[in-house]
Amino acid sequence: MIWNEEFETLPREALEALQLRRLQNLVERVYATVPFYKEAFDKKGVKPEDIKSLKDLRKLPFTYKQDMRDNYPYGLFAVPKEQVVRIHASSGTTGKPTVVGYTRRDIGTWAELMARTFTAAGVKKGDVLQNAYGYGLFTGGLGAHYGAELIGASVIPISGGNSAKQVMILKDFGTTAISCTPSYALNLYEVALEEGVNLKDLPVRVGVFGAEPWTNAMRKEIEEKWGIDAIDIYGLSEVMGPGVSFECVEAKNGMHINEDHFIAEIIDPETEEPLEYGQVGELVFTTITKEAIPLIRYRTRDITRLIKEPCKCGRTFVRMEKVTGRSDDMLIIRGVNVFPSQIESILVERKGVQPHYQLVVDRVGNLDTLEVQVEVGEELFSDEIKVLQSIEKGIEKDIKDIIGVSAKVKLVEPKTIQRSEGKAKRVIDKRVMK
């Protein structure tokens, strides 16, 4: 099912012509209205009229999260404040939050993008959507909410948290679709078990999961435990919120980027040079239709690659693979680049291992150490020491073989690793505190 056949299946040539026209408009607009961009363009010696083809995009300067902080709160807005009908902000875990605004048209665009997202996941009019993304400054809740309403689904705006109540509503309201973070979906499964509810017995059919990176093995686990299709979506508040890209239920293989609204590039995060399709690097977005706070070449820090091959669902947009890490939360352990998600893939592919894990990085003398704490569930447990030790050794070997770093695996009691109702915190880097 496709929500907007005209745009989602636009032939490549027409799509690129549309992108160029919108890009040229955007560049003129930000040059005229946002002093930050005028200055940045001038510094690079580029004028709006220099953008003659999509290739000229690389002449433009990057925008960093820090730029949004430096211009906190409204410095990057491209429209007068009275045209802004909504203000959101990122969580601001590492400093001032990044503030974003939406005009009425931006809100409409966003709803359209989320309508595409839900439709691709198989959610339609008549579905009961339990929306467990957080409402508030975080874009997840309201972004999903407006999109689901647009397609005519019945939305339950329960927001995140309050897990026992979530389970009650899942059971009593005839929920057929759920949206939340994937780790929260697993958390809800545990709570449901405690409440004596088997999620598989409920009419829930599909889950729309995003806001944190997750693996295909984790998808399989959610699908088995819930008895649903688990669909991956992607977005970030700076660019729009959820709805920047989405998987289709037909292929479940890479997320279609809404290219009529965002131009995606992959760059080498070190050299900042653009990379070819298929190469792994940092994802960069230029928003070409956003009015309130358009961004030029925004550095997402997310590591992925773009897939150009057409998808069997018929959409012509390029797809992005699941984000495999962040160029800024990449850990460097004894010189080796380690993404927490790599460790997660190793863990979840091992039968019986819980997806609850934590990485503790430390420095002993001059040597970095990595401890991987893994919760022991009943499937994994044995009354024999040697069995448990061989599990530890097996995971250690996989980490060494696949990532190339020596780690110590430590089995810990269940529920000792902190549960999260939003994004899971996977890393404790004690080196930062020293």
Add this chain to the structure above:
Amino acid sequence: MKILQISVFIENQSGRLYEVTDLLGRNGINIRALSLADTSDFGILRLIVNDPERAHSLLRENGFTVGRTEVIAVEVPDKPGGLASVLKVLDENKINVEYMYAFVEMSGDCAVMIFRFDETDKALKVLSDNGINTIEGKKIYGM
């Protein structure tokens, strides 16, 4: 006769062992025999109790990782060479002992040892064929 042993995963942290035994104690569960196997990070507490099913669900409800294993309680003659005589029979029949630990109470003139084998049924047959007594669960839980 097979009997049911409860095993509990515990991290090597002060107070954890106390919490398990206190939980059982407060709920009227009596520990008949136990062994603790440990590594530097974690331990496995193995228990024979008077009500294994209830102990199992109680520990589970309180967030512990718990397992159930079938073990065998064997009567061992209480005299020099008594244990060796039992182990000799097992060895001659190529039965491997995973682990074993002692029971506090006596059964008549015999000491009682808890054995965990890889092949529990085969071990039972060998013991019985060689006239070595095993004790049934009902009796063990109430000893």
